Amino acid sequence: MRCTEISFIFGIRNAVIQRRPRPAVFRIALLLALSLAACSRHGGPGLARYRPNCGICHHGGEGMKGEIPPLIGRIDQIARTPEGRHYLADVLLNGLNGPLMANGDRYNFSMPSFRRLSDGDIAAILTYLSAAGDRSDPPVFRAADIAAQRAPALSPSAVADERRALDARHPLP
Numbered sequence: 001m002r003c004t005e006i007s008f009i010f011g012i013r014n015a016v017i018q019r020r021p022r023p024a025v026f027r028i029a030l031l032l033a034l035s036l037a038a039c040s041r042h043g044g045p046g047l048a049r050y051r052p053n054c055g056i057c058h059h060g061g062e063g064m065k066g067e068i069p070p071l072i073g074r075i076d077q078i079a080r081t082p083e084g085r086h087y088l089a090d091v092l093l094n095g096l097n098g099p100l101m102a103n104g105d106r107y108n109f110s111m112p113s114f115r116r117l118s119d120g121d122i123a124a125i126l127t128y129l130s131a132a133g134d135r136s137d138p139p140v141f142r143a144a145d146i147a148a149q150r151a152p153a154l155s156p157s158a159v160a161d162e163r164r165a166l167d168a169r170h171p172l173p
Helices: 003-010 023-053 082-094 119-131 143-148 156-169
Strands: 096-102 105-111
Touching: 023 119, 082 119, 082 143, 082 156, 096 156, 119 143
Parallel strands: none
Antiparallel strands: 096 105
16 A cells, blocks of 8 residues: 555545655744744843853842842843943852842842853853843943953952942942
């Protein structure tokens, strides 16, 4: 029996037996491929670096009220000035220790340093978080900018002092 005869007997049109793919399978595969492409454009390498390093505590960026400050919708606002971008790089490179206010909520925590990450990884994470905010023109962080801030290392308390000074000049969300 030939494939066409089997198809006729069982009423199967375009059966896999005939080695002709079903149009629905192609539609699903195309939809999946386009979805993955869209996701990678919105998260890309920054999201891939964020998840295992920052996402452990900050989750999807929303944080945990009173425990871990949210990042989404704040990082792009902090990064609107050169001093804000400098501070954000210092936070990732050196950590942060002590109380702070974020979106009207008080937090008192200790964030570890991520100095072990490459300059490119830190820049990708900060760019991803900036793009996840509400600004139509989110800042882009460059590896060269991160590299320029690696020395000297700061204490997490010194980064908290930097935050307070920045907040006095440009109120932080």
